[in-house]
């Protein structure tokens with residue numbers, strides 16, 4: 541399963557969820573899978589998607605929040621898992637696209653290529669519902685569950701590269717304004 545295939549599978553399950561995509565390929569694939577105003581595409585701030593998602597989940601407990609992180613990005617901000625475990629927002633799903641690479645910058649291997657296990661790290665830090673999936677059917681099943689049942693959830697999806705060419709507009713203020721309006725936040 542490539543990251544784009546997995547993102548497309550997620551897209552069909554989405555309703556009003558806020559979706560925060562980490563910079564680079566995770567954001568490009570989310571845009572390619574289907575733009576929506578509730579999508580927040582990062583163009584920088586590597587590592588901070590999970591922190592942003594945590595804040596939104598805390599501010600809007602009545603809305604599901606999905607974070608699409610990269611393995612390299614989450615590794616830069618691993619402490620975020622401990623904060624998520626401590627705050628334990630039931631409406632947060634952290635989906636990690638683990639391609640074992642810094643794909644966006646040319647494919648340098650990350651620590652997960654050497655065996656570091658991000659789902660085990662999440663569990664060790666106190667997030668009970670943390671799993672790794674590899675197959676599309678298992679992905680659909682656990683994501684569907686995580687969108688309905690209380691979290692926090694961490695789903696590490698082992699994915700291949702996608703080669704997506706399209707990108708969201710390089711206009712962060714517009715992306716922010718549109719997103720804030722879509723989730724009903726005054727600026």
Ligand SMILES: Cc1ncc(C[n+]2csc(CCOP(=O)(O)OP(=O)(O)O)c2C)c(N)n1
Pocket residue numbers: 562563564565566584585586609610611612613614637639641642643644645650
């Ligand atoms: C602080 C910081 N360091 C490095 C970069 C350069 N950079 C942008 S995307 C990226 C790779 C991200 O890897 P990952 O999160 O695994 O996502 P992938 O590209 O593999 O989908 C890097 C190193 C950056 N933008 N900011």
Ligand SMILES: [Mg+2]
Pocket residue numbers: 610611612637638639640641642643650
């Ligand atoms: Mg990666």
